[in-house]
Amino acid sequence: MSEVLLQLEGVHTHIGPYHILHGVDCAIPAGGLTVLLGRNGAGKTTTLRTIMGLWQASSGRIRFDGLDISKAPTPDIARAGIAYVPESMAIFTDLTVRENIVLAARSGPVDSGRLDWMLGLFPALKRFWNLPAGNLSGGQKQMLAIARAIAEPRRLLLVDEPTKGLAPVMVRSMIEAFRALKAAGETILLVEQNFYAASALGDHVLVMDDGRIAHSGAMSDLVADPVLQQRLLGLSLDAHQ
Known part of the structure; x- marks a missing residue:
């Protein structure tokens, strides 16, 4: 157990x-x-x-x-x-994908190794890195919401x-x-x-x-x-x- x-x-x-x-x-x-x-x-x-x-x-x-x-x-x-990803996703659609991730990391810049790991999980985010999050599809927005939740280590x-x-x-x-x-x-x-x-x-x-x-x-x-x-x-x- x-x-x-x-x-x-x-x-x-x-x-x-x-x-x-x-x-x-x-x-x-x-x-x-x-x-x-x-x-x-x-x-x-x-x-x-x-x-x-x-x-x-x-x-x-x-x-x-x-x-x-x-x-x-x-x-x-x-x-x-504890991190929470609501059904509504709660991303900032007017900000870029990068800015969404930066804002989620409250204790400072995202560690480069962790960022590479996150973008490996969700490759679409790398393609849209500098574009407004509102341009993403529904599934890509969901991926961004999860990436925001794990921008810092969570238990x-x-x-x-x-x-x-x-x-x-x-x-x-x-x-x-x-x-x-x-x-x-x-x-x-x-x-x-x-x-x-x-x-x-x-x-x-x-x-x-x-x-x-x-x-x-x-x-x-x-x-x-x-x-x-x-x-x-x-x-x-x-x-x-």
């Missing part, structure tokens, strides 16, 4: 009058990629935003490497080593639906990039609706339903069990290949 890097214990989150998370319990091991699956509205994005402090947990505890971050402000959580990446709306060729490129991130030892918590991409990448899987974790285990076990896929997700991997 890998050591637990992030742990949620009985986490509830309210947004205005709405009770979204109903006691989330889960553990994210250090190293590898954990996929958070679930139907629309299950609470997946709320879980990521609660971890990041963008929405405060109403109750429960969130521990990161043993440190209680349940009530910590978002900047402190980021400084602790945990939270990524929300990186393949949403992408053409199949871009989905395959994104899968290869995440495989390279895994090989580099990054710890990733990934929300993903594309079960094919999720099954290709996940070491561990959490399935959320109605604001709770309904299933936790090895991705390989879920991939091998069409009945479990149908019960938890209402789909099967065969239908998404």
Whole structure:
């Protein structure tokens, strides 16, 4: 068993009058990629935003490497080593690709070796290096958003639906990039609706339903069990290949 890097214990989150998370319990091991699956509205994005402090947990505890971050402000959580890539990507479209990367590296210029590694993950960014980020395709913007998140070393990446709306060729490129991130030892918590991409990448899987974790285990076990896929997700991997 890998050591637990992030742990949620009985986490509830309210947004205005709405009770979204109903006691989330889960553990994210250090190293590898954990996929958070679930139907629309299950609470997946709320879980990521609660971890990041963008929405405060109403109750429960969130521990990161043993440190209680349940009530910590978002900047402190980021400084602790957690990066968040929202579904909206949150890039600066009027700035160049280079400027987007420079702004993401808050502690100073990006190390040249790290920059070469990042551009190796996402070669398209090198081609558009000095052009406005608004010129990028949807998939390329998503790649830039991820590159911004890893411009400095991070201990945990939270990524929300990186393949949403992408053409199949871009989905395959994104899968290869995440495989390279895994090989580099990054710890990733990934929300993903594309079960094919999720099954290709996940070491561990959490399935959320109605604001709770309904299933936790090895991705390989879920991939091998069409009945479990149908019960938890209402789909099967065969239908998404």
